[in-house]
Amino acid sequence: MSVPVWVWGLTVLGVLGLMVFDFYAHVRTPHEPTFRESAFWSVFYIALALVFGVGLLLVWGPSHGGEYFAGYVTEKSLSVDNLFVFLIIMTRFAVPRIYQQKVLLVGVAIALFLRGLFIWAGAAAIEQFSWVFYLFGAFLIYTAVKLAREDHDSEAPSEYHENRLLRLVRRVLPSSPEYHGDRLTVVEGGKRLVTPMLIVMVAIGSTDVLFALDSIPAIYGLTKEPYIVFTTNAFALLGLRQLYFLLGGLLQRLVYLSEGLSFILAFIGVKLVLEALHTNELPFVNGGEPVGWAPEIPIWLSLTVILGTLTIATVASLVSTRRAERASDAAASAPVATGDETGD
Template identity: 55%
Template sequence: MNVSLSVWLLTVAALCALVAADFFIGRKPHDVSVREAGTWTVVWVVLACLFGLGVFLFGGGRPTGEFFAGYITEKSLSVDNLFVFVLIMGKFAVPSQYQQRVLMVGVLVALVLRALFIAAGAAIISTFSWVFYLFGAFLIWTAWKLIQDAKKGGHEEEYEESKLLKAVEKRFGVADRYHGTKLWIEQNGKRVMTPMLVVMLAIGSTDVLFALDSIPAIYGLTEDPYIVFTANAFALMGLRQLYFLIGGLLKKLVHLSYGLSVILGFIGVKLVLHALHESGVHVPEIGIPFSLGFIVLVLAVTTFTSLRASARQERQERQEGQGRQDGPARDGSTV
């Protein structure tokens, strides 16, 4: 898709305006209701669909398929990232009314990091075509690791602070409690960080790890930097509202990691086949329509099996709990 510099600048300006509007609308700390989160989630999805329609009108069917395949993939990876956000919020006991501010900063950091990674990826790909082998191998390895983590319970583990974050805390000191949305305060004559800044740094640092998975994944679906950037941007900008909307549902998506591992492994194989094709080896390549259909099918099956397994587990726990309550009564009635 041939995109001029003016279109790039206009797109970035429009996305910045949307982010600014989202920030100012929700700038006052408050508990986000399900209705508010649901409304804004729908708004971001509709905006992404409208952008996809614009891509179709000006670029045709192929770029449109690449955009929606990338958008759905990045959105599904973002949902998996929400598990980590939940652990971080719990680790630092972030008050509910401040969680949206933390997530907003985390999304902004993620957008900046993705932009840098996308630019670097585009430069590397244009110079070294063999990098697709590395991207493909990395995604296949990541898919395998996701499966292993899922078997071990994965997201049920506690969040552990990185050595870098601990070093920063030791260097500057941390206040003993939250002070609204302030990031720095004066304590005992010394300027120290607040827990709010610490949790923002924790989420920001995890964004780097998230980008290591997502950028190679979307470059496996399209080599167009414009599509890569916009798909990532629209996927991330609705992440804050999605956190509050499906927070309780996350624990029920017990098979999500398996579904994501299948998707990442599929894209990894697609990248390797593409690299072989570019090297002159006659191998079949996987088209965008098939990729889009495969990704949607895997996510649909994963969601269905997850909800079904969670419902079965809940019924079993209720039956066991009911059995423990009724047991003593039946015993007592026979005495």
Template identity: 60%
Template sequence: MIVSPLIWGITIVVILGLLAFDYFFHIRKAHIPSLREAAVWSSIYVGLALVFGVIVWIFGGATMGGEYFAGYITEKALSVDNLFVFLVIMASFKVPREDQQKVLLFGIVFALIARTGFIFAGAALINTWSWMFYIFGIILLVTAGNLLKKEDSGGDDADNFIIRLAKRFLHTSEHYDGDKLFTVVNGKKALTPMLLVMVAIGGTDLLFALDSIPAIFGLTQNVFIVFTATAFSLMGLRQLYFLLDGLLDRLIYLSYGLAAILAFIGVKLVLHALHENNLPFINGGEHVPVVEISTGLSLTVIIGVLAVTVIGSLVSNSGKAQTVLNNARRHAESYLELEYTADMAERERVYNLLMDEEKAIAVMETKYRDKHPESEAILEQMAEAHRQHTEHLAR
């Protein structure tokens, strides 16, 4: 199916309209979204993506529709994985809770711009050199291998090269000024940490694009499908962040599931490259007769792997323990960090969550608690939060 310029134009206007709506009706006034607000808008954005997929299926055919859904589900799963890193970055910068929405929307817009550039660049490379499928396949196989390695969160914090340069050569402030990007310190204009965290988020978005774009090109080479599946997977990511807050750490097997999916797509790309082969040192430059993986099988594998991964994470006792301990650490740090929020009701909410987690830790089997490398430090943070809360009530 050839997509006309009119359809392209309408699609782009709709996506830009959704981003503008998000900003003017949700982000412009800093606030902490309720669970209900996050759930409702997450459902709306997922619903829009599914409706669009059905329209593609009806007018573009089953193959095109299947490619869209396979691409959307894969990109959505990768986006959820990206939220882990966003969480670490915002914790590193101690972004006030009520201002996190603005950072996330910037990250979504930057990701959309960066990935659009990668999409058209990737399409041009593939159309010019079919052997690029080999390169994309190898990238995904290497990425899958890296996902299986033990993660080192030290590389995801705010102290990266770009931020160190910015702090060294630019006048930066130590404190936030609401959600402003610039402030005045001692009569001089200075960058706020809000601008620096946006730079950090933007830098990580570029790295994410290097993984996600080859992945979706492994499922379809239709540029319209690649673009729309990527765009709709990013829509609603901000609301999903607040909806899954506290549950992200529960998905302890997500990285394994994503590794399996990326490896599967990597193999699919290599097989397709062999089928289209024109490299003289492989089979004399002739096509290699190999089995190609269909769109239907790809969609089945992706959904199946994600289902097993998510269900396995949710029912795992180890996963439940990890969730409680990680949430306890995050909430203790938030409560102890005075810059976390100026909203006292939010601080009380965080403290109550911390108390619920303390009760869960008290009845937790020791073997699961001790698996967490920072369990003792977390218990100490909780004790300090208790002490400060008692002092606050005594005033």
């Protein structure tokens, strides 16, 4: 799959154009989006991603089209997991609801730029060293095991720990302790200070890098085409702001989402290792020769496993939370025995 430079250019300009449109149409005037607004634009970005995928399928064939759809579903599901952390960051910095859209949009722009660097570095590494798939696969399996072993039963949000970049920003740039509308800087006592609005934008964007550490290897486990990797990441991130407000309390109901994502990451990790065996060049593995007996996992099977896992995790989560709510309601409505109500 050879992608001309002009196609890359138009794609990047299109993504930037959508972000500029998002800013002027929704973010420029601070407000808390309604459920209807969030639902409409969430559907719009998902539909746009699907239309783009159909176009890619028609131009470059069903194989690359299947890779795109499998990659988009994977990146979209992983981005939903990001929302849990974004919610914690918003709470930690006490961001007013009417300004959260701007924070998310700028944070997504930072995240997309940083992911672009990761995608470029990953493509360069894969082109030069085929054995990097062993590292990607092992890292995804490790991440899957770590994610599966985490405690997701607690209803209290996890504590947010500032990363090194954010601590550096705080150290280098003097900051104001209070918000000043949606302004990023303010002059106090004759000094220019950054506001918490800028700090939280850096927090959102830089924290996404941690998610890119597993999402980028995961998408490279489904396709080796950097163009597909970039577009799936772009479309997954573009609708993230609307999805944040749309899901709202539903995030707390997806109690088995982490387990589902853990299985998906492990599956793709195994797929990467199998692909590495097919192109093996490591001298201590099969004498440096490709391993012919290693099975191949077709893209249709990958897409089926990903969609099936997400469906099962979502349905199981909603059933479990509904049962828990019914049990809680039944316990609350049950009569409370008093000390006088004893049998003779």
